[in-house]
Amino acid sequence: DTLQDIKTRGKFICGTMGTAEPFSFQDPKTRAIVGYEVDMCQAVADSLGVPLELKLIAVEARIPELIAGRVDVVAANLGWSPERAQQIDYSHQHFVSLQKVLARESDKDLKAPADLAGKRVSAVRGSSSEQGARKFIPNVEPVTFKDPSGAFLALQQGKVSGFVGSELMLVKLKQQAATSAVPAKILEPALFVEPWGMGVRRGDTAMLNQVNQVLDGLEASGKAAQIFDKWFGAGTPFNMKRDFRIEAIKG
Ligand SMILES: NC(=O)CC[C@H](N)C(=O)O
Numbered sequence: 001d002t003l004q005d006i007k008t009r010g011k012f013i014c015g016t017m018g019t020a021e022p023f024s025f026q027d028p029k030t031r032a033i034v035g036y037e038v039d040m041c042q043a044v045a046d047s048l049g050v051p052l053e054l055k056l057i058a059v060e061a062r063i064p065e066l067i068a069g070r071v072d073v074v075a076a077n078l079g080w081s082p083e084r085a086q087q088i089d090y091s092h093q094h095f096v097s098l099q100k101v102l103a104r105e106s107d108k109d110l111k112a113p114a115d116l117a118g119k120r121v122s123a124v125r126g127s128s129s130e131q132g133a134r135k136f137i138p139n140v141e142p143v144t145f146k147d148p149s150g151a152f153l154a155l156q157q158g159k160v161s162g163f164v165g166s167e168l169m170l171v172k173l174k175q176q177a178a179t180s181a182v183p184a185k186i187l188e189p190a191l192f193v194e195p196w197g198m199g200v201r202r203g204d205t206a207m208l209n210q211v212n213q214v215l216d217g218l219e220a221s222g223k224a225a226q227i228f229d230k231w232f233g234a235g236t237p238f239n240m241k242r243d244f245r246i247e248a249i250k251g
Pocket residue numbers: 059077078079080124126127128129164165166
């Protein structure tokens with residue numbers, strides 16, 4: 001749909017995770033889907049003068065839903081990769097993430113991702129983590145799950161020795177595991193770094209320009225840094241400093 005179609009329709013539809021704190025997750029009190037990526041989508045909706053509608057999508061459905069036109073953009077932990085960049089266009093990066101491995105605290109012989117060579121690991125189906133597991137850990141064919149919860153459960157049940165995923169997802173799961181029977185640890189070093197952008201349909205130049213203009217505006221005004229601090233800064237479970245800018249992804 002063109003920008004005019006979206007204005008006529010009267011809503012901007014953004015595909016998002018809904019399960020990934022603090023990017024897009026359910027607020028325990030209000031039950032609304034909130035988060036960093038939701039704020040970014042809201043800014044685009046505001047720029048178009050229409051309300052934001054969130055559509056929750058699984059990791060493996062992100063690119064298919066976008067290509068099929070069932071969402072206007074995808075803001076769903078979407079890492080840039082050369083393969084994906086053949087299928088869709090990417091906005092400027094709005095986050096930069098590490099990919100790491102979560103293991104059981106009790107597995108003392110597992111210190112680095114390389115120690116998982118030839119072992120079983122889990123990953124979310126259709127994620128860059130699935131591909132990264134194959135690429136960066138020798139002799140690994142990941143067991144995949146539709147949702148992060150399944151991949152995490154497999155680790156806790158001892159069905160796999162590691163769970164490859166985005167760092168902040170693993171940070172939250174590690175916190176969750178700390179009070180369970182199976183505490184977890186994050187292995188260092190990271191497997192790889194990935195810039196995240198909003199996914200836009202290939203050739204939808206008007207939408208791509210609109211999103212980039214909004215993101216660049218948030219960067220220039222300092223609003224992007226404020227939104228970052230709100231979700232990742234001191235007083236949040238992540239306590240992070242911003243070490244990237246919103247800018248074009250250098251592929
Ligand atoms: N599982 C994950 O790490 C989240 C998705 C991942 N960032 C991707 O782009 O596929």
